[in-house]
Amino acid sequence: MKPLTFTKPLAATLLAFSHLIVAAPALAGTPVKIGTVAVVPSDATLQVSLDRADWTYAVGQAATFRVKFNLAPYPAEGVTISYRLGPDMLEGAERTAIVPEQGLSLPATALAQPGFVRLLVKATVQGKVQEGRATAAFSPQNIVPVQTEPADFDQFWQAQKRALAAVAPQFTLTPAPALSNEQVEVSYLTFQNVAQPPGGRPTRIYGVLSVPRGAGPYPAVLQVPGAGVRGYKGTPEMAANGYVTLQIGIHGIPVNLPDELYEQLNFGALESYNRYNLDNRNAYYYRRVYLGALRALDYLAQHPKWDGKNLVAQGGSQGGQLAIMASALDARVTATVASYPAYSDVTGYLHGRAGGWPGLFRQDAQGRVQDQPVDAKVTTSAYYDTVNFARRLRAPVLYYAGFNDMVTPPTSTLAVFNVITAPRELVLDPQQVHLTTPEHRATIERWLAQQVGAKP
Structure with missing residues (x-):
């Protein structure tokens, strides 16, 4: 489910907001801008x-x-x-x-x-x-979500944040000269995270920090990853444009290992990690992932070159899921970029319609509901579903969805967008599958520049 990049003519997407964004009725009672990408004959x-x-x-x-x-x-x-x-x-x-x-x-x-x-x-x-x-x-x-909202949702995550605060961060930087250049200094970052499951030894998160060499200060961007297991090299090209960026992995393993190792983990020990301990909200795999992303924000917020004002969470697919979660749970976040977010309204298949990635509770070819027994898993999913975090967003959101997406289906991603009460901008691309175009990346760059007050 890793977001990919492919090339298609600029005229096919025309993502310049000055031409696309039109006023639309508020979907959840707040101002919203919707841009629809032109459908170009194939x-x-x-x-x-x-x-x-x-x-x-x-x-x-x-x-x-x-x-x-x-x-x-x-x-x-x-x-x-x-x-x-x-x-x-x-x-x-x-x-x-x-x-x-x-x-x-x-x-x-x-x-x-x-x-x-x-x-x-x-x-x-x-x-x-x-x-x-x-x-x-x-x-x-x-479209309205079918996922439930637990009565103690906020209390649960407050308790998890307290558990995170009890673990010393131990931020450690290691220079990465091979990834650095004249404009940007790149380092590998690692820090402690909560145990998985609770009661054990602390785990770790690994990532890549890219910092402009200038004096600053600069806005900071947390970049959270799409699903899967892979290495990372940071985003020095974005840092060169005046951002402190932190790109993290989520699995508690270093991000500069041989590709073969990630491949073996992806199809071996970490295959279907999104279902590990799904019947226990306190031990579910994403608990550690979510809290690790929050600690990554802690690091950016204490960085000496951060401008103290602009803190952005950005990601696509699973990264869109994590960006929305982090923004909802951390009031310091000032802008959210969420492209086709995963884990959106995941109980949809139990209600006769599409649920979000990773396709929990979907029926197999024989009509049998998967992920049995479902009751405890359904209960846990509500604490981690993107839709329940989206309800709690406060900062402006740039959101992206494709009609032809069969990884994070539009039924699920629109159910999430429709509950957001923060200022929202939506780009709908009817022809888009689960890919990110260069034009969409350019839209993100323009929107972020506007949010942080930089020249677009």
Whole structure:
């Protein structure tokens, strides 16, 4: 689930907020700006689209998918496709159809409530497998979460923060000259964190600190990672633009080890870490992760080059989850960047709709609910679900979601966005899958510059 970068033409995304952001009704009673990225016709062999340019409809409106092949000459018998069509992540059984030269129209599955409907298409053309998808949004601003909110949610996290405060941080820096340059000094940082589970020895968090060589002071940015196990090299390019940045790993292992080790952990000891001790809120894997991110903010807030004003939490996917959590639990955070956040409304599958990554409680091919027994796990998930932290955000938020995302499904990410009561800006990219474009990164840079008072 690591956020990736891919290249697509600037005209295909047009993420300049001055052109995209339009006033919209408040989704949760506060000012909100929504920008919808233009849907650009594909020049791919297989083209899957909808009959509205923004792929967005009101509940009850008719929507029609279009499937077309860019082939010359076109086969006289048409092109056979297999397809699945249905609600977000519940697209249903595979069916087949013939696509004539003029294309094929397929009506969207009717929804009785706000949500998303997706068409997944596959075909073999000239010996090559072609795949495409399009996703229709129906009143996405009205999607509400199904996750519960524990009555003692705030008390639980106050107690966890007290447990963190009882552990000496032991911040330790090691120079990383190979990662440094004339503008930026880079170091490896490690510090103590709470035990996992409680009652044991303290664990550690490892990360990479990038600091401008100038006198400062500078705004500080905590960069939290997408899911998986990997090494990190920091973000000296961002530090060169005038930020103190701290990029952390979450698994309590150094971030400068051989890639093979991370690969083995990813498919071995740390595979499915997001489910470890899910039946116990005090021992769940993410408890240590969440508290480690808060301690990382502690480090930035005591750094001598921090400007004392601007403290940002930023991440995508699992990083979006952690950024929202950290911002909710630390009042010092002044801005949040959350791209397609994970662990959003994760009980969705128990209510007949998509839940957020990592797909807890989803049914298997035989219709059996996974993660059994579910009761204790459902209870624990409510203390860690992004939606319950999003309700508590106070600082401005830049939020990003893609309709075609099948890792952090839009049903889940919009359920989270819709409960935010802090000032919010939302970028909706209908065609976007679970990837981050260079244009989106540029949007983040502009938005952060505005938040910290720098020149965009």
